[in-house]
Amino acid sequence: MTLSLEQLTLAIIVGTLAAIVYALRVLVILERRIARMDGNIMKITKKVAAEEHKIVNALRNKKK
Numbered sequence: 001m002t003l004s005l006e007q008l009t010l011a012i013i014v015g016t017l018a019a020i021v022y023a024l025r026v027l028v029i030l031e032r033r034i035a036r037m038d039g040n041i042m043k044i045t046k047k048v049a050a051e052e053h054k055i056v057n058a059l060r061n062k063k064k
Contacts, residue, residue, distance in 0.1 A: 003011065
């Protein structure tokens with residue numbers, strides 16, 4: 001089965017487009033994972049800040 005020049009060109013274009021779509025899909029998935037990780041880091045940071053605030057308040061009350 002031999003391909004004509006037009007068929008070969010079309011096959012290359014379709015393959016390239018498929019690769020671009022796949023790469024974009026992977027990028028979207030990675031972006032969602034990173035966004036989830038960022039959200040988790042924000043939650044942890046808020047918890048640590050709240051604990052630090054409690055400790056600072058406890059030390060202030062202990063000094064008085």
